[in-house]
Amino acid sequence: SAAYTESVRRVPVVRRKVEEVLERAGFSPNSHDGRDLLQILETYPRDEMFQTSVEELEPIVTSVLYLQ
Known part of the structure; x- marks a missing residue:
């Protein structure tokens, strides 16, 4: 499915979460x-x-960012 291979910026539901x-x-x-x-x-x-909700996703990915 395209939802799994497209950029997160091109899949509507995911794009809104990313934004x-x-x-x-x-x-x-x-x-x-x-x-x-x-x-x-x-x-x-x-x-x-x-x-995953945005409320759960944001702290996970920002933690990964700060680990880099």
């Missing part, structure tokens, strides 16, 4: 941290992304 995660984290998608966070989200398991 909200970036907003909650306080990052512009064009900033260094924003681009790094987008890369983490691109590689995040899609099944989990579909099932």
